[in-house]
Amino acid sequence: xxxxxxVLDALHNKEVERIPWVPFVGCxxxxxxGVTAEEYFKSSDNIVKGVTKAYEQYRPDGLPVLFDLQxxxxxxxxxxxxxxxxxxxxxxxxxxxxxxxxxxKIPGEKDGxxxxxxxxxxxxxxxxxxxxxxxxxxxxxxxxxxxxxxxDIFYEMIDEPENVHKLMSFxxxxxxxxxxxxxxxxxxxxxxxxxxxxxxxPDNFAEFVSPYAKPVFEYVRSRGKGCxxxxxxxxKKNIEEMCKCEPDNISIDENIPLEYVKEVCSKxxxxxxxxxxxxxxxxxxxxxxxxxxxxxxxxxxGKKGYILSPGCDMPFATPPENVKAIASYVHGEVAxxxxxxxxLEGIDVELPDYQxxxxxxxxxxxxxxxxxxxxxxxxxAVIEACADFGDKVVYREHKIKxxxxxxxxLKLGVKNLPTICIxxxxxxxxxxxxxxLLKKSxxxxxxxxxxx
Amino acid sequence: MEKITITLVSLKDPCTSCNxxxxxxxxxxxxxxxxxxxxxxxFVELDHIKKAAEVEGLEVEKFPAVLINNEQITAGSxxxxxxxxxxxxLEGL
Numbered sequence: 451x452x453x454x455x456x457v458l459d460a461l462h463n464k465e466v467e468r469i470p471w472v473p474f475v476g477c478x479x480x481x482x483x484g485v486t487a488e489e490y491f492k493s494s495d496n497i498v499k500g501v502t503k504a505y506e507q508y509r510p511d512g513l514p515v516l517f518d519l520q521x522x523x524x525x526x527x528x529x530x531x532x533x534x535x536x537x538x539x540x541x542x543x544x545x546x547x548x549x550x551x552x553x554x555k556i557p558g559e560k561d562g563x564x565x566x567x568x569x570x571x572x573x574x575x576x577x578x579x580x581x582x583x584x585x586x587x588x589x590x591x592x593x594x595x596x597x598x599x600x601x602d603i604f605y606e607m608i609d610e611p612e613n614v615h616k617l618m619s620f621x622x623x624x625x626x627x628x629x630x631x632x633x634x635x636x637x638x639x640x641x642x643x644x645x646x647x648x649x650x651x652p653d654n655f656a657e658f659v660s661p662y663a664k665p666v667f668e669y670v671r672s673r674g675k676g677c678x679x680x681x682x683x684x685x686k687k688n689i690e691e692m693c694k695c696e697p698d699n700i701s702i703d704e705n706i707p708l709e710y711v712k713e714v715c716s717k718x719x720x721x722x723x724x725x726x727x728x729x730x731x732x733x734x735x736x737x738x739x740x741x742x743x744x745x746x747x748x749x750x751x752g753k754k755g756y757i758l759s760p761g762c763d764m765p766f767a768t769p770p771e772n773v774k775a776i777a778s779y780v781h782g783e784v785a786x787x788x789x790x791x792x793x794l795e796g797i798d799v800e801l802p803d804y805q806x807x808x809x810x811x812x813x814x815x816x817x818x819x820x821x822x823x824x825x826x827x828x829x830x831a832v833i834e835a836c837a838d839f840g841d842k843v844v845y846r847e848h849k850i851k852x853x854x855x856x857x858x859x860l861k862l863g864v865k866n867l868p869t870i871c872i873x874x875x876x877x878x879x880x881x882x883x884x885x886x887l888l889k890k891s892x893x894x895x896x897x898x899x900x901x902x
Numbered sequence: 903m904e905k906i907t908i909t910l911v912s913l914k915d916p917c918t919s920c921n922x923x924x925x926x927x928x929x930x931x932x933x934x935x936x937x938x939x940x941x942x943x944x945f946v947e948l949d950h951i952k953k954a955a956e957v958e959g960l961e962v963e964k965f966p967a968v969l970i971n972n973e974q975i976t977a978g979s980x981x982x983x984x985x986x987x988x989x990x991x992l993e994g995l
Contacts, residue, residue, distance in 0.1 A: 519922065531925075536915065536921055537918060537921060539921055539922065539925040541925070596922075601982045604980075604982050645919035645922060646980075648919070649923075649979060682918065683923075683978060684978070703917070705978075729913060729951060730951060734951060762919060763918040
């Protein structure tokens, strides 16, 4: 199973044998190699090192070559304020400061930081391009327009819509040219990242964004590459309009329910991706929290037309163990991950002597049925199934947020979550069994015990 | 003239979108402060989401958040200068 093909198949809405995993490693890569975000974004050597390190550590099926929505703006004259732990931010807007649109030039290979970015892209594509899918991220036309004009654009949309149309048409040309540069450097997928569209209504989206985003996707497809439309923030109201722009894929963050996006995208034949929580889970959560969040996303997304990813650019200080935890779940290796993470030293748990216990013991290994939907459904199935057997059967949930439960999991040989074991035997893995089927399995165990 | 305090609250290590919105909102606040000398600006950066409870008036934990005199008016969305001035005029600007 080739990772790159996995991503491309999911992007094109095909059924896959495993959900592909694409961590959006942007400025976080700087922390992996011990440099500041500024040092990272200004050096092709650092970008190559950072992306390579992310590939080695996180076992992704795809990666962005860079996550910086300020490259085009800087190349057209926006001053940037760099930071140690964030992408740079735009500090000036040329069109607000008196520059005319006609004076702006579409940036090319030699402008701004494009030499650095394209050099890094070519080298990453050479090194990793046959292994994983590589994304070139471009700033979407509306976000780019905001960078160039500032917040006055919202009033121009009402007062002088023609000016905004001219600006958006120019931004579309910038997007197409940036896409061309990334494609020529070797990427497989162009992601049009337009977070500021979350700030406008569907009507404004249809009038001011759609006519300029759609041609970008058309161009990318004409080059034989995949295309994705990324948005972050509460853009639920605009998902339908985004689909109408005909990208292959839409990627969203935690502000939009994944089930909703799945429903809308399926009407348009568009695949979708997301939306592991960035702050609460990836940055501040535990490895178990991250596995739970990934599991929830994957159970909703399914194996057709879905790509697992964070909601947006991962924070600089995201603990690598959290990202590795997600990767372990994706690859069905949670047990190995837990064993290798050295959290279990000094914890010892005795398994019961199942054969000699009077009751049949159902062990349910979960992330946490209170926070993980598949775990909750599995526990509910077990509770309902056990009700018929009275005191002949006892069930226990082992939540792996507790170290003792992790040891239990390892001793039972459980590799995936959630899992039901009956008298120490693994019976149901990940899939929630039908209650009647589960009752049948429990009855078999009860009868076996009674016969002894 | 009564002092009006505008607080801009952000989370350390924001996502790309929040970073862009923060920059634009900060610009807007600074433009307004230049024009109205009774406006005081405060910038609060939280290093953990749990610290949100320590910010008076912060109710919706989406960032960046703008509070005027400890009353939250935005949660993760942009604020233009015209919108801000209209709100401040209601506060007696």
